[in-house]
Amino acid sequence: MAALRRLAGLQRLLGLPGCAVRAVSSGGSNNTVASIQVPSVSVPAHIPKEKEKEVSEYTKNPDYHGFDSDPVIDLWNMRLAFFFGISVAIVLGSTFLHYLPDHGMREWARREAERLIKEREAQGLPLIDSNYFDPSKIVLPPEEEE
Known part of the structure; x- marks a missing residue:
């Protein structure tokens, strides 16, 4: 019976014409018959919806992001800050690392060793x-102080 009620509600929702529904039970010795008349409700064909943007x-x-209270300005400030921040960090950071002086003075030690070798060879001394x-x-x- 509950399914019939739901079906009647669906018919009203869709605006279908009402029709008589009859349910017949085939179980048991009692023959019970229930009739339901669904009243037809007229539903307008076109319901104007509220125009919501x-x-x-x-x-x-x-x-x-914490740059401004206006969302558009906040977004652009965040994008600019990260773009220029990352670009500056990558470009200037790599330039700084490239032009750092010789770490541990390895290049200087090699040049000094080559200079001493040439000097000792010119003087005839062992390397x-x-x-x-x-x-x-x-x-x-x-040796007395011990």
């Missing part, structure tokens, strides 16, 4: 001496 969710609830420092220049404490 569709508003985007982002217009209703904008994401604030590497067994004594790193000149022994005549080393001042040792006297």
Whole structure:
């Protein structure tokens, strides 16, 4: 019976003409018959809907980035800040790293070693001496103080 009521409600919603509905139960010894008359309700063919302008969710609830209270200006300020911030960080940062002085003075040490090798070859001295420092220049404490 509940299904018939829902069907009647659907017919009224769609504006279909009402018709008599009869339900017959085939179970049990009692033959029960129920008749339902669905009243016809006239529904106008065209219901004018209220013209509501569709508003985007982002217009209703904008994401604030903290630059301005106006959502449009806030969005543009955020875009500009991130674009120029990232661009400056990448361009100037890589330029700064490229022009940093020699870390650990490796290039200077190599140039100095090449200069000393040329100087020792010109003087006829061995490239590497067994004594790193000149022994005549080393001042040792006297042996008496121990």
